Amino acid sequence: MKISSIPAGFDTGMNNLMWVINSINDHSVTIIDPGYTKPVLEYLEANALTVKNILITHHHFDHTDGVEALLEIDSSIPVYGPENSPFKLITHPLTEDDTIFLENINATFKVIEVPGHTMDHISFYCEEHNICFVGDTVFGAGAGALFEGTADIFWSSIQKIINLPPQTSLYYGHDYTLENLTFACTIEKQNNAIKQRIQHCKKIRQNKDFNGYSTVELECQTNPFWRCHIEEVKMSCEQYAGKALNSTLEVFTVIRGWR
Ligand SMILES: [Zn+2]
Known part of the structure; x- marks a missing residue:
């Protein structure tokens, strides 16, 4: 399966990545979260691609x-997205455990509701x-x-992603x-996996590429939001909050307010 990213908003600090999955049979693609018109249209034209379906997180x-703009080119493109969304252009509303089969990429996706x-x-x-497209629920670390x-x-919601198989991208x-x-690093000074990942990410950025994906396993090792049960994470958060924290949820809440 060939998955590519279209970057946008890196000049404004938004650092968006829109995702494209290529068909194995023709020049059609599935596109996930096309938030910027110009970069998407330019990418499609440069690679002679047509959009077969759109997924919205x-x-x-x-x-x-x-x-x-994509629907102006072809108004029959199905737009899959959350049923309870205020976004009005969704044609195929989805809820928890719904599955969709996308013929052009020969793949079935299951919907996981991740509100927050x-x-x-x-x-x-x-x-x-x-693979799992997580939108703005999980970022790298x-x-x-x-x-x-x-x-x-x-x-x-984050627990649902943590519980996916470790090899999931x-x-x-x-x-x-x-x-x-x-x-x-400021929360977990002793974590070597974080230090290694920093070196790896710097290399990728030096090559003008993006750190747009990882695995469940790597996030388990390096993402502080996923490591609320680790003693050093808890202690750093207690020090920051100036009080004892009695559950992983309390630790998570402090990290979210801190970062
Ligand atoms: Zn968002």
């Missing part, structure tokens, strides 16, 4: 703004190919901002990986 403009960043947020998980949900709602909506790892 949540309603934010930087994940949806390009949909209208927004209340309409979903992830698209393909078990066969070990980080997590999305808590715009609409509460910390406990978001915490439950996670594709996120923004590349803040290096900044997140620097923060992770």
